[in-house]
Amino acid sequence: MNFFQFMMTNRQQVLDLTLEHITLAGVATLLAALVGIPLGILITRVPQLSKPVLGGANIIQTIPSLALFGFLLPAPWIGERAGRLAILALALYALLPLIRNTYAGIRSVDPAVVEAGRAMGLTDRQLLLQVELPLASGVIVAGVRIATVVSIGLATIAAAIGAGGLGEFIFRGLAMVNDQVILAGAVPAALLALLADFVLGTLERRLGSLHLKS
Amino acid sequence: MTVPSSHGPSIEQPAIEFDHASFRLNGRPLLQDLVLSVKPGETVVLLGRSGSGKTTTLKLINRLLLPTTGDVRVNGRRTAEWDPIRLRRSIGYVIQDGGLFPHFTVERNIAVVPRIENWPQARVEARVRELLATVGLSEDLASRYPSQLSGGQRQRVGVARALAADPPILILDEAFGALDPITRSQMQKEFRALQRRMRKAVVFVTHDLREALLLADRIALLEEGRLIEDLPVAEFSGSRNPLVRAYVEAFSGP
Numbered sequence: 001m002n003f004f005q006f007m008m009t010n011r012q013q014v015l016d017l018t019l020e021h022i023t024l025a026g027v028a029t030l031l032a033a034l035v036g037i038p039l040g041i042l043i044t045r046v047p048q049l050s051k052p053v054l055g056g057a058n059i060i061q062t063i064p065s066l067a068l069f070g071f072l073l074p075a076p077w078i079g080e081r082a083g084r085l086a087i088l089a090l091a092l093y094a095l096l097p098l099i100r101n102t103y104a105g106i107r108s109v110d111p112a113v114v115e116a117g118r119a120m121g122l123t124d125r126q127l128l129l130q131v132e133l134p135l136a137s138g139v140i141v142a143g144v145r146i147a148t149v150v151s152i153g154l155a156t157i158a159a160a161i162g163a164g165g166l167g168e169f170i171f172r173g174l175a176m177v178n179d180q181v182i183l184a185g186a187v188p189a190a191l192l193a194l195l196a197d198f199v200l201g202t203l204e205r206r207l208g209s210l211h212l213k214s
Numbered sequence: 215m216t217v218p219s220s221h222g223p224s225i226e227q228p229a230i231e232f233d234h235a236s237f238r239l240n241g242r243p244l245l246q247d248l249v250l251s252v253k254p255g256e257t258v259v260l261l262g263r264s265g266s267g268k269t270t271t272l273k274l275i276n277r278l279l280l281p282t283t284g285d286v287r288v289n290g291r292r293t294a295e296w297d298p299i300r301l302r303r304s305i306g307y308v309i310q311d312g313g314l315f316p317h318f319t320v321e322r323n324i325a326v327v328p329r330i331e332n333w334p335q336a337r338v339e340a341r342v343r344e345l346l347a348t349v350g351l352s353e354d355l356a357s358r359y360p361s362q363l364s365g366g367q368r369q370r371v372g373v374a375r376a377l378a379a380d381p382p383i384l385i386l387d388e389a390f391g392a393l394d395p396i397t398r399s400q401m402q403k404e405f406r407a408l409q410r411r412m413r414k415a416v417v418f419v420t421h422d423l424r425e426a427l428l429l430a431d432r433i434a435l436l437e438e439g440r441l442i443e444d445l446p447v448a449e450f451s452g453s454r455n456p457l458v459r460a461y462v463e464a465f466s467g468p
Contacts, residue, residue, distance in 0.1 A: 116313030119276055120327055120375075121303035134317050 003187075006180045014169075018188050021165035024083070024158055025151040025192075028090030032147055036095045037140065040102025041128065050103065057096040065154055068092065069161050086163035090154055094147035101143025105136030138208030145200035152193040156185065166192075227290050229254045229383050229415030230275055235284035237270055244270045245439045247284065254382065255413035259426040261461070262436035268419040271436070272385050275417065276305045288383065303327055306376030306414075308386040312368040314360040320346075320371050321356040327379040345374040350404060366397040373405070377412075385417045390425065402428050423465040427451070435461065 007014055036057075043050040063071070068089045073079045078088055109132050117131045133140075159167030169185025172178075228251035237245040245267040252258045260268045273279040274286045277293045286293045288301060314323045321342050322329075328338045346353055349370040360368055369390060376384060390398045390405075406429055409416055418429055426433050426447075433450045435443040435458060442457050443450070451462050 110316075112309060112311075112313050113315060115278070116307065116309055117315070117326075119278060119302055119305075119307040119309075121299045121301075122326075122330065123299055126330060131315060 003180045003183050006184055010184065014184060014188060017164065017166050017168055017185070018192070021152070021155055021167075021189065021192065024086055024163060024165050025090065025148065025155045028087045028155070029094050029144070029148045029151045031087065031091040032094035032098055032151075033144060035091070036098030036143075036147075037102050039095075040099040040140075041106065041133075043099070043103055044106045044132075054096075054100060054103070057099050060092050061096050065089065065093070065157050066160060069157075073161075082158070082161050082163040085161060086155070086158035086165075090151045090158070093154055094151050097143045097146040097150070098140075101139050101146070102136070105139030105143075106132050108139065109135045138204055141200060141204040141207055145197060145204060148196045148200060149193050152189060152196060156189055226253050228252060228287075229256075229289060230417065231285075231287040231290075232271070232274070233285040233287065235274060235281040235286050237267075237274060237279055238282045243439050245274070245281075248441055250434055250441060250444060252415045252417055254415050256431050257409055257416040257418060257429055258432045258434055259430035260417060260419045260434050260436055261421065261423065261426045263421055265438070266436040267439040268421075268436055269387055270439075272387055272417060272419055275383070275385055276302050276307060303331065303379060304381050304383065306378075306381040306384040308369075308372045308376045308384070308389040310388045311365065311392045312360065312372030312375075314368055314371055314375070316360050319357050319359055320351075320363070323360070323371055324374045324378055326375060331379060341378060345377060348377070348408065349374045364397075365393055366401065369393060369397075369401060373408075381414070383415045383417075384412075385419075387419045388421070389418070391420070391422075398425075405429065423461050 039053060043053050060068075069085060072085050072089055075085075075088075078084050113135070114127065114131065117127050122130065155165050156167035156170055158165050159171050166185040166189040170182050170189075173181030173183070173185065230250075230252040232248040232250040235245065235248045236243065248267075248271065250258070250271075260271055262268045270279065274281055274293070275288065277296065277298045280294055288296065288305070293301060315326070318326070324342050324345055325338050328341055333341070342356065343353060346356065351367060351370050351374070355363065355367065360371070363371065369392070372389070376386075390401050393401060402425060409429075418426075420426055427450070430447045430450075432444065432446055434441055435455075437457055443453055443455050445453060450458065453459070
């Protein structure tokens with residue numbers, strides 16, 4: 001039985017696991033964005049926090065993923081369900097690119113433009129929403145793109161703790177020493193990552209060239 | 215707004231008043247004991263080299279900075295007592311190369327203050343058209359982005375944006391510094407004509423003596439954070455102060 005035959009005979013399961021995979025990576029990235037983007041904004045306002053916050057997110061990234069799942073296991077409520085655990089772990093990994101890009105994006109806005117805005121009587125909030133975030137949006141979306149791609153890739157490991165997703169095929173294939181089964185997980189996961197990269201990359205280029213139309 | 219209809223220079227309250235104002239940054243004095251006032255309708259040019267304290271002086275007016283000691287008063291009120299947002303919206307600010315928002319069209323750039331002041335849409339649009347005409351720009355440019363404009367056009371938009379809500383005070387920091395000599399000279403003449411009509415209190419920062427002589431009613435020369443000379447424009451070139459002499463000679467050409 002070759003790869004395509006395997007995919008066809010098991011298409012319902014491939015579809016289910018793909019959807020599960022999208023949910024894991026999608027919810028994790030969304031959570032990470034909800035925390036990471038505001039945190040990135042915060043550290044542009046309170047510069048003393050930038051080192052500890054970026055350092056902390058950096059340290060999380062260096063923890064091996066399987067070990068992180070293990071660390072989180074004893075956590076109340078989170079540890080009860082494998083799905084919750086996997087989403088939290090993935091979200092933690094996705095934090096760094098989101099915080100870093102939001103911070104870098106806002107910091108890269110021309111200081112003369114920000115000062116002009118302040119001198120014109122824009123409030124901090126108006127300055128952030130009307131000037132800094134729009135001008136940083138390309139870099140922030142680049143962070144979302146990296147976070148999404150990383151989450152889709154890492155979500156394959158979630159199967160190791162029984163959280164499902166396309167990693168199920170990969171781990172099963174490894175146990176069975178069956179390449180077709182491994183590929184049935186790896187190929188759709190890679191395609192998902194490429195698709196997310198393409199869609200968000202297009203958005204990123206559009207935002208990046210917002211003011212460079214000619 | 216508060217632009218007066220008649221100009222009795224002696225009894226009028228100064229629009230801007232520096233009362234022994236000093237500003238120190240990390241112990242380093244950037245401006246020392248400045249005494250200077252600007253009346254409505256008057257154009258004072260702050261002349262000086264880089265690091266002389268010109269920009270610091272401007273930032274004290276719109277409360278981007280607060281004086282370390284002494285007072286800066288705008289319309290009779292200490293800037294420290296003003297709500298900084300209200301204060302800044304009553305002061306038009308023009309910087310080199312316009313400082314325009316690159317993601318806004320010309321139209322939206324000009325309309326920034328009217329919009330945050332919640333003017334009705336029709337009034338904003340009418341004001342933008344009026345200002346484009348005032349600064350000599352075609353209405354076709356309204357939908358362009360700053361990156362699609364020439365340096366001179368950007369500077370005109372910068373002036374229009376500063377004038378949008380008709381502020382009684384206008385401050386300009388090397389406003390025409392990034393322009394080629396021909397455009398620059400043209401902008402200076404137009405600005406002078408504009409100021410004759412508007413009669414705002416204007417503080418114009420430059421290091422160019424010719425520009426100062428062309429635009430100023432009074433020239434205040436700053437050097438290392440100190441006011442060296444404050445004279446009506448007609449008397450400035452005749453001053454015997456050695457620093458003024460050095461300036462005049464540097465600009466007298468070969």
